[in-house]
Amino acid sequence: MKIEPRIAAFHADLTTWRRDIHAHPELGFEETRTSAVVAEKLKSFGCEVVTGIAKTGVVGTIRVGNSPRAVGLRADMDCLPMDELNDFEHRSQNKGRMHACGHDGHTTMLLGAAKYLAETRNFEGAVHFFFQPAEEGGGGGKVMVDEGLFQKFPCEAVFGMHNRPSVPAGHFAVRGGPQMAAAGMFDIKITGKGAHGARPESGIDPVVVGGHIITALQSIVARNVSPHDTAVISVTQMHAGDAYNVIPESAVLRGTIRAFKMEVMELMKANIERISRGIAEGLGAEVEPKVRFSYPPLVNNHDEARFAADIAAGIVGEENVDRNGPMVMASEDFSYMLNACPGAFVFIGQGGVEGGCEVHNPKYDFNDRILPLGSTFFARLVETRLKPAARD
Ligand SMILES: [Zn+2]
Numbered sequence: 001m002k003i004e005p006r007i008a009a010f011h012a013d014l015t016t017w018r019r020d021i022h023a024h025p026e027l028g029f030e031e032t033r034t035s036a037v038v039a040e041k042l043k044s045f046g047c048e049v050v051t052g053i054a055k056t057g058v059v060g061t062i063r064v065g066n067s068p069r070a071v072g073l074r075a076d077m078d079c080l081p082m083d084e085l086n087d088f089e090h091r092s093q094n095k096g097r098m099h100a101c102g103h104d105g106h107t108t109m110l111l112g113a114a115k116y117l118a119e120t121r122n123f124e125g126a127v128h129f130f131f132q133p134a135e136e137g138g139g140g141g142k143v144m145v146d147e148g149l150f151q152k153f154p155c156e157a158v159f160g161m162h163n164r165p166s167v168p169a170g171h172f173a174v175r176g177g178p179q180m181a182a183a184g185m186f187d188i189k190i191t192g193k194g195a196h197g198a199r200p201e202s203g204i205d206p207v208v209v210g211g212h213i214i215t216a217l218q219s220i221v222a223r224n225v226s227p228h229d230t231a232v233i234s235v236t237q238m239h240a241g242d243a244y245n246v247i248p249e250s251a252v253l254r255g256t257i258r259a260f261k262m263e264v265m266e267l268m269k270a271n272i273e274r275i276s277r278g279i280a281e282g283l284g285a286e287v288e289p290k291v292r293f294s295y296p297p298l299v300n301n302h303d304e305a306r307f308a309a310d311i312a313a314g315i316v317g318e319e320n321v322d323r324n325g326p327m328v329m330a331s332e333d334f335s336y337m338l339n340a341c342p343g344a345f346v347f348i349g350q351g352g353v354e355g356g357c358e359v360h361n362p363k364y365d366f367n368d369r370i371l372p373l374g375s376t377f378f379a380r381l382v383e384t385r386l387k388p389a390a391r392d
């Protein structure tokens, strides 16, 4: 493995930074301490620093020479609203807050790349380091784009990275085209007519209507979505009633939808609405189906995905890079940046640690062993993409 020796030399610092961020997790748009730490470090490296983008977002820039070319690198800074069950020294100090998705590691790997690139300046053009808030549901990436990120910091390509516990440390995975799903939520409010549980003929039972709707929604993926596409509809909540002997007045169903194309998301939305209305009308109830979309699908540009895979292969060897990496049903708001600028999102393996577990688990921890690898990957991306002309 070809870790950059200058980065390996400050591996202990990276570990200290990562554990400090891990111990002080902050939710989306509340990352004031984290963003202050990031801004302070970027300044100490000699980067130009802009704060207050998307509230707690930070952008650092290093410019070398007069080339107009520029590359963007992105890390996310927010944590999840959950309690940590680890008992090591760097466990969360904030109740109900935990870095259970490894964004502490992502932030640290990007800081490591910034430190190295600011020192060595072995490229021509600009590199922008995007530290974004609120990936876990708040859409901080969208807010940054809406606030003119790529107008203020134009980039020819943007790259992001996420750790994956299911991939061994020292491996990378990426694919051209769709890589992570679009997400959406739905609420279906059914209104019937409350009655005594022993006298159903005097009411309209919203529980029965809900049961039929749940069953019929299963036919959307099976019968409406093309077999060539991938989609999920999960009804994850049903709420109705409080008593054994009362037919409730209303019931609510909620759930999530996922797909890799917005056309498929639209198709599911239309079918959820039609099926809900049709069944409710048939059984004499009223219904308000509401389907809303959150993150769009994350679609990598083929050229940038290939470029990122080449960079990874140059570090860990071709045999440790999966160029046809997994299509993940989870969603990710880096998709908004990829919709605004060409680029790719890369998975970095972090598996193989003792007690290692999946992200969003209360026992999760980022694997500090891969910090210099992630920093080296970001650094080589920039040095290769923005190679000084004279050095060709
Ligand atoms: Zn997450």
Ligand SMILES: [Zn+2]
Residues within 6 Å of the ligand: 101, 102, 103, 135, 162
């Ligand atoms: Zn994450």
